[in-house]
Amino acid sequence: MDNQLNELDTLMRIARQSGVSTDTLIEWIREQLIMPGEQPWDDEAIETVRRIRRLTNLGVNVAGVQMILYMRQQLIQHQSDIRRIQQEMNQLRQLHEQEVARLMRQFASELDG
Secondary structure (H helix, E strand, O other), X not given: OXXXXXXXXXXXXXHHHHOOOHHHHXXXXXXXXXXXXXXXXXXXXXXXXXXXXXXXXOOOOHHHHHHHHHHXXXXXXXXXXXXXXXHHHHHHHHHHHHHHHHHHHHHHHHHXX
């Protein structure tokens, strides 16, 4: 019972912070636009509720919101992948430059020797 009261109190607080009604928030949870069990109600979760509010205010239906949120997550993942690949490329470039410099020194010493 206390757990349910705590959950309801949390939902009311999140709804208030996000500018939606508690009923709307509960409906979005039922429609799986928001998965509160998978993440704590942190700033990102609250911002997701605000995004959903803005999208629905623009007339986007549930399926559209789901697709937009999915595409946003994919974009974030791809950006993270790109950053990781860029870092790997930079490391490989440095190793390559070091090896080229080593080989040039070796070649120069063989020519002098």
